[in-house]
Amino acid sequence: MFVLGLTGSIGMGKSTAAGLLRRLGLPVHDADAAVHRLLAPGGAAVAPVLATFPDAAAADGGIDRRALGARVFHDAAALKRLETILHPLVRREALRFLARQQRLGADVAVLDIPLLYETGGERLCDAVVVVTAPAWLQAQRVLRRPGMTPETFAAIKAKQMPDAIKRRRADVLVQTGLGKGETLRRLRSIARLAAERKGQAWPPRQGRPQVLSGTRNSERTAHKTRNAAGDRED
Structure with missing residues (x-):
């Protein structure tokens, strides 16, 4: 493949x-869509993100992406902390996608x-x-x-x-x-x-x-x- x-x-x-x-x-694996899933209610990134950015909680149990974005946009250190959480999870999603496509014979x-x-x-x-x-x-x-x-x-x-x-x-x-x-x-x-x-x-x-x-x-x-x-x- x-x-x-x-x-x-x-x-x-x-x-x-x-x-x-x-x-x-x-x-096609969409990394942006993967981030949205990770930050949605029940997503794997919700708990670690809330532990670092508690003000980013959304009413539905997920992450308020707009609030989170505003929090990190002008704060390089905060952005780095968020990336440390998200990037490994997004990479894991990509690896799962590749493994699945190989099994399907793509x-x-x-x-x-x-x-x-x-x-x-x-x-x-x-x-x-x-x-x-x-x-x-x-x-x-x-x-x-x-x-x-x-x-x-x-x-x-x-x-x-x-x-x-x-x-x-x-x-x-x-x-x-x-x-x-x-x-x-x-x-x-x-x-x-x-x-x-x-x-x-x-x-x-x-x-x-x-x-x-x-x-x-x-x-x-x-x-x-x-x-x-x-x-x-x-």
């Missing part, structure tokens, strides 16, 4: 890309993780797709969201790995500013390439997993694969 990571900064089109991969028939499984590089999630992946878009389009998309302000947008970006670094670390880039049809075409090509290759990331083992080109030792092969996937222009 080939494990494909999917990530990108806020407003870059990651959620749209994840939806298109599902449309192509690929199983050729390709996708990990949709916003903070994939920030949390070391690329080590679970055979290749990582980074979605990106011009900065002006990113800002336009984000500032259309209800309640979003330029100041909040800037603060969110400051907490994320810069898009330029993600693009440099990516195995495959997908530009999402060219229309949904073009994004779908590129993702279909990536999915086909992934399905043709034997994954090495799952079950976990030592060593860097292969990328979509099949090797990092052949720049020519990697270049051809990137062009076939339509991921970047030279």
Whole structure:
């Protein structure tokens, strides 16, 4: 089974890309949805979060995510404490997803993780797709969201790995500013390439997993694969 990571900064089109991969028939693990489940009533994160942030209790027995977000947004130490609780639980959900997809005989499984590089999630992946878009389009998309302000947008970006670094670390880039049809075409090509290759990331083992080109030792092969996937222009 080939494990494909999917990530990108806020407003870059990651959620749209994840939806298109599902449309192509690929199983996708949504890390954001996993966090919501963990913080919902009965979720595994509720008790440890309330032990650290008792003011974040919701009336239904879960966590008030808005209150929790306001508590940690401008407090780096508090955010770190929250991440220490959530990240291992989210990782456990991802591992369960991969194990289940392998049992089901999936050729390709996708990990949709916003903070994939920030949390070391690329080590679970055979290749990582980074979605990106011009900065002006990113800002336009984000500032259309209800309640979003330029100041909040800037603060969110400051907490994320810069898009330029993600693009440099990516195995495959997908530009999402060219229309949904073009994004779908590129993702279909990536999915086909992934399905043709034997994954090495799952079950976990030592060593860097292969990328979509099949090797990092052949720049020519990697270049051809990137062009076939339509991921970047030279």
